[in-house]
Amino acid sequence: MSLLEVRDLSVTFTRSGSEPVHAVDGVSFDVAAGQSVGIVGESGSGKSVTSLAVMGLLPSRGVRVGGTVMLDGNELTDMDQRALRDVRGRDVAMIFQDPMTSLNPVVTIGRQLTEVLIRHAGLAKGAAKAEAEQLLRRVGIPDPVRRLGEYPHQLSGGMRQRVMIAIAIACRPKLLIADEPTTALDVTIQAQILDLLRTLVAESGCGMIMITHDLGVVAGLCDDVHVMYSGRIVESAGTKDLFARPSHPYTDGLLQSIPRIDDEDPDAVLHTIPGSARDTVAWERGCAFQPRCSRAVAECLAGPPAMAELGTPLVPHPVRCLRPVGDDVVLHEGNVAR
Amino acid sequence: MLRFIVRRLALLVPILLGLSVLLFAWVRALPGGPAYALLGERATPEAIAAIESQLGLDRPLWEQYLQFLGRAVRLDFGASIQTGQPVTEEMLRRFPATIELALAALLIAVAVGIPLGYLAARRYGTWIDNLAVTGSLLGVTIPIFFLAYMLKYVFAVELGWLPTAGRADPRARADHPTGFYVLDGIVTGNLDASWDAIQHLILPALALSSIPLAVIVRITRASVLNVVNEDYVRTAEAKGLLPGTITRRHVLKNAMLPVTTVIGLQLGVLLAGAVLTEKVFAFSGVGQFMADGLVQRDFPTIQGFILVIAIVYVVINMIVDLVYGLLDPRVRVS
Numbered sequence: 001m002s003l004l005e006v007r008d009l010s011v012t013f014t015r016s017g018s019e020p021v022h023a024v025d026g027v028s029f030d031v032a033a034g035q036s037v038g039i040v041g042e043s044g045s046g047k048s049v050t051s052l053a054v055m056g057l058l059p060s061r062g063v064r065v066g067g068t069v070m071l072d073g074n075e076l077t078d079m080d081q082r083a084l085r086d087v088r089g090r091d092v093a094m095i096f097q098d099p100m101t102s103l104n105p106v107v108t109i110g111r112q113l114t115e116v117l118i119r120h121a122g123l124a125k126g127a128a129k130a131e132a133e134q135l136l137r138r139v140g141i142p143d144p145v146r147r148l149g150e151y152p153h154q155l156s157g158g159m160r161q162r163v164m165i166a167i168a169i170a171c172r173p174k175l176l177i178a179d180e181p182t183t184a185l186d187v188t189i190q191a192q193i194l195d196l197l198r199t200l201v202a203e204s205g206c207g208m209i210m211i212t213h214d215l216g217v218v219a220g221l222c223d224d225v226h227v228m229y230s231g232r233i234v235e236s237a238g239t240k241d242l243f244a245r246p247s248h249p250y251t252d253g254l255l256q257s258i259p260r261i262d263d264e265d266p267d268a269v270l271h272t273i274p275g276s277a278r279d280t281v282a283w284e285r286g287c288a289f290q291p292r293c294s295r296a297v298a299e300c301l302a303g304p305p306a307m308a309e310l311g312t313p314l315v316p317h318p319v320r321c322l323r324p325v326g327d328d329v330v331l332h333e334g335n336v337a338r
Numbered sequence: 339m340l341r342f343i344v345r346r347l348a349l350l351v352p353i354l355l356g357l358s359v360l361l362f363a364w365v366r367a368l369p370g371g372p373a374y375a376l377l378g379e380r381a382t383p384e385a386i387a388a389i390e391s392q393l394g395l396d397r398p399l400w401e402q403y404l405q406f407l408g409r410a411v412r413l414d415f416g417a418s419i420q421t422g423q424p425v426t427e428e429m430l431r432r433f434p435a436t437i438e439l440a441l442a443a444l445l446i447a448v449a450v451g452i453p454l455g456y457l458a459a460r461r462y463g464t465w466i467d468n469l470a471v472t473g474s475l476l477g478v479t480i481p482i483f484f485l486a487y488m489l490k491y492v493f494a495v496e497l498g499w500l501p502t503a504g505r506a507d508p509r510a511r512a513d514h515p516t517g518f519y520v521l522d523g524i525v526t527g528n529l530d531a532s533w534d535a536i537q538h539l540i541l542p543a544l545a546l547s548s549i550p551l552a553v554i555v556r557i558t559r560a561s562v563l564n565v566v567n568e569d570y571v572r573t574a575e576a577k578g579l580l581p582g583t584i585t586r587r588h589v590l591k592n593a594m595l596p597v598t599t600v601i602g603l604q605l606g607v608l609l610a611g612a613v614l615t616e617k618v619f620a621f622s623g624v625g626q627f628m629a630d631g632l633v634q635r636d637f638p639t640i641q642g643f644i645l646v647i648a649i650v651y652v653v654i655n656m657i658v659d660l661v662y663g664l665l666d667p668r669v670r671v672s
Contacts, residue, residue, distance in 0.1 A: 089576065089578035101569040103573065106591050116578070116579070167577065
């Protein structure tokens with residue numbers, strides 16, 4: 001049994017007077033202890049909503065959550081808020097995108113660290129402070145004693161993200177969710193933060209979900225990857241397998257869009273995926289990626305595409321596509337849908 | 339910290355200088371002078387001239403101004419034309435009453451306004467929220483004198499629950515070493531006198547608190563609505579903190595910042611509103627004396643009182659800024 005089992009997760013935003021929005025639909029994945037799983041997608045693909053649903057952090061009004069989220073044998077989706085508050089911060093912790101706004105500006109670093117220790121580990125103030133100092137040291141913050149008394153605005157962006165990570169790992173959670181933890185940081189700091197996360201997962205043996213739009217982050221950090229598009233997973237594979245054999249046209253397009261330093265023709269125009277995430281089709285009608293897909297055929301709009309298994313039972317590689325890349329069928333003029 | 343205070347106090351000098359010029363010109367621009375007010379409409383020109391020369395009003399304006407300024411720096415504002423007593427003495431006698439009234443009104447506004455604003459934000463869109471929003475709109479729009487008369491009519495005249503006017507029961511014997519009647523009762527061990535003073539304070543304080551209360555409700559509500567959507571509140575929830583901790587440490591501490599500023603500004607409204615409130619409730623404070631002073635064209639009184647109120651206003655806002663610095667480390671002065 002995996003540490004985290006997400007089965008058929010769906011999140012629907014409902015508002016009176018307008019059509020319900022299926023932000024996440026039928027998402028299933030596993031995270032094992034000590035494993036890092038990447039969830040990749042562009043803005044609006046549902047990756048952040050997935051992580052908030054796992055945390056139970058979605059607002060109760062106007063949101064419907066379906067499916068199951070099992071963490072270490074406990075079902076989270078039907079827990080009440082009181083029970084969830086015991087789980088959050090203790091068993092599952094989260095690192096957010098923007099360390100500038102995710103820390104409370106008027107509370108000291110020390111307070112923001114110790115409060116989670118006092119709440120879940122039942123430490124007294126003095127013990128919590130000593131532990132907080134150790135945590136800051138562990139995430140690579142020099143002079144931790146002084147930093148404990150400082151406020152977020154006195155720290156750089158990278159330092160603040162280290163503090164966020166220290167807060168997240170404070171109670172030794174079984175699962176760590178990192179929602180674009182490096183997006184708001186500059187490149188050199190990004191690499192340091194990713195190194196830190198890799199080390200912490202290896203040392204503690206916790207599972208990690210890495211939410212990102214950056215395939216480079218996935219390549220360096222994750223064991224498995226799930227690519228999301230318009231609220232559904234469109235391709236899942238081991239990281240190496242995915243990079244070696246991208247099969248969904250969307251994944252393939254993403255990989256081709258990465259500029260390469262060893263490009264043979266440095267003046268060549270960078271590959272892009274045409275259109276934007278707004279050019280979409282409801283999954284009930286067909287493949288949501290169809291309007292942007294160069295491989296689309298008429299059948300792509302005949303109902304929701306099923307998952308096709310391109311891997312083996314031991315090394316699965318499911319793809320939600322009728323004409324996956326590499327599975328070459330001769331293109332006939334007539335069956336291009338657009 | 340000390341430099342900040344010194345700088346703010348130094349800023350008082352140009353403010354007060356400018357204010358004194360404006361004030362001096364303004365009171366003299368009022369139609370009819372103090373002599374006219376003192377002697378009535380059938381006074382002879384000779385009598386008026388005699389009074390004016392006695393008061394020094396026949397000399398050139400710039401000379402009058404310099405004389406006023408020279409005395410004012412020594413806190414001597416001359417004698418009141420109404421009572422003949424030195425204005426400074428009148429002030430010392432009346433300020434405690436106004437401060438007591440303003441503080442009581444502020445206490446009501448803060449103690450009711452902040453919880454109500456918080457509640458309205460957390461119950462956003464429900465009947466509680468609607469009630470708070472409509473109620474506060476009513477609060478800022480109802481004129482103080484109207485509200486004051488209504489309160490007096492309902493609670494003092496019709497129901498008879500509270501006294502109609504004054505600061506204390508005239509039949510009661512009490513000493514007033516500080517001039518703050520509620521405090522005096524406690525100091526002299528005469529708790530009945532304190533209770534009596536509180537009863538006399540309730541209606542005027544309620545009337546006076548209406549505007550600051552409404553403003554504080556609105557600002558608190560808006561501020562809390564803003565803060566609960568901040569990323570750091572989501573972080574606090576992701577930590578699994580208890581709702582009480584999140585409210586106190588992460589929501590309120592941030593949401594109170596704009597409220598603090600507004601409280602400082604409302605003190606100006608309180609001092610202005612005190613004039614009307616004191617008049618309705620015959621509450622013998624600065625406001626009432628100044629209102630009478632205006633009718634009597636009592637130049638020294640008007641000038642002295644307004645200058646002192648300006649000083650109080652600036653000092654209070656300086657204190658608010660200092661408190662703000664305590665609450666928000668980002669603006670803390672080093």
